[in-house]
Amino acid sequence: MNLSAWVQLAKIQAKQGRVADRIPKLAKANPDWFAAHICCKSGKTVSFGDTASFFPLMSVIKTFSLLYLLEHFGAETVFGWVGVEPSDAPFNSLEQLIADRGYPRNPMINSGAITLADKLTGKDASDRTLLFCQWLNQLAGCQLRLDEIMLASVRLTRSTTNEAIANYLAKTSHLENPETALDTYEQICCISGGVEDLALLGKLLACENGCLSAQNRRIVNAVMSTCGLYEASAQFAVRVGLPMKSGIGGGLVAIVPGEGAIACYSPTLDTVGNPVAGLAFVEALSQKLELSIFG
Template identity: 40%
Template sequence: MPRHLPALLDQIHTEAQALFGQGRVADYIPALGEVPPRQFGMAVALCNGETHAVGDAHTPFSLQSITKLFTFVLALKLVGDELWQRVGREPSGAAFNSIVQLETENGIPRNPFINAGALVITDILTTRYAHLDYALLGALRRLADDPELHWNARIAKSERDTAHRNMAMAYFMKSHGNFHNPPELVLDNYCRQCATEMSCSQLAQATMFLANKGRDQSLRGEPDEQFLSADDTRRVNALLLTCGAYDAAGDFAYRIGLPVKTGVGGGIVAIVPGVGTVAVWAPELDAKGNSVLGAFALERLVQLTGWGHNTL
């Protein structure tokens, strides 16, 4: 364990600021396009209970595709291996909102973390939960130890108003029999899900179970909860490593070597099994939809700590 982790975070914070201006915010969702770009936060939560934060680590931001990780886990807990009849486990090699592969692969998305796969996951959960937004928030509030977590109605509406491509995917998958609920209902749930807001500190805490063999450690002194089995935790982390950064997953695995999930809100969460979790946020994105400063910060962290060496 690095003795001077706070100093390393300060160093990374300083270095990362040189990259401001190299990306752009996700302005294809109008409400996200209004986010001030020059922000950076980073938080680390360790399995031994330590937490460290730097910069804008306590500023809430829109999780966007990072929520796909949590809905995937909920669906895996709910239906188990039946899930793999409707979604694959392979990297896509295509943009996160691509519709092309659905045409050639009979409406079966490549993995749960591209938009098409996440829509299928939301469809599964919509069948189970009459109010999926509250079910998801309940799980996130428990994992983050924060009863005040919420989704941003304004961002959800902005996303829903521009969700034409996602709606096309939903109807296309329905034509192949891989969508069971009305696409409009699923899209409503999906957009509310993506508009969930967290800070880096909250996100690091909420994903601790993935670093801790599926056990959720409470900050309030409550007993640990086995939120996910150890085997399923290992499988989730494997998919995050291979599919968690859109069509830049291979580059992230090469540069960082950790299971990650990114989002177009500028957030990235990384898992260091047996050690802890790292959440970074900087809203300027590269051409693949991943945070420029966030990716740099994670790469520097593994260089300075060696945390990526024992994950593969």
């Protein structure tokens, strides 16, 4: 079986999902779009599908805000702010945050990501987003940028759940300024690019480079493995065996440690909020090529 056959298989499965509709601009995505980009340590790349598609990273960015803060503040400080426990509740669960007394379970769910957005360096939300985006582009050699139209759409339909999460985090002294934290979180989720940009970001985590601490890369990959696909993380650790992170914008990145990264874009999501076709494609690839990190 070749790559094009796996793509066709993934696209057939995509029909089981649906495009995210809470944010008006996201709802306009064509459910048939599919793109993938594979970049290897050697420099070899493989790209196919609707590769000109430009999409917001949404929750995929959580992986890289964690990396950024680990590099700037160190693991001990960062894990004073958020935990590393997997969650079996939805990614935007306020109930779980309350049960945990305001200490976010992990950086890959909204409570953890909003908390970390509050810690990014910069004088205000826009400055933080710009500095963070520049850091990623410089390190990975990609061309990410803030999609202002997507951000306007997000602000138009601001999640009341996220507002409640931010307010509870502030009430329990885990946030200093809930409005700035939420504004920063919404902006970084609207950092956008194509599958090649996302694969280059993934390659930062996959391969040794002189710019990032090996320990921080290992930490981020471990957290992705256990938490990156929300409550479906354990299921896909068994089926795929690669650190992965998804976003409701349709992005998915999979890390093959020491080898490279696989990035996919497919807008239809399953009930958990993960891209159906992207996961089906990475699963087929991992199983056929025996890519699982678990040997």
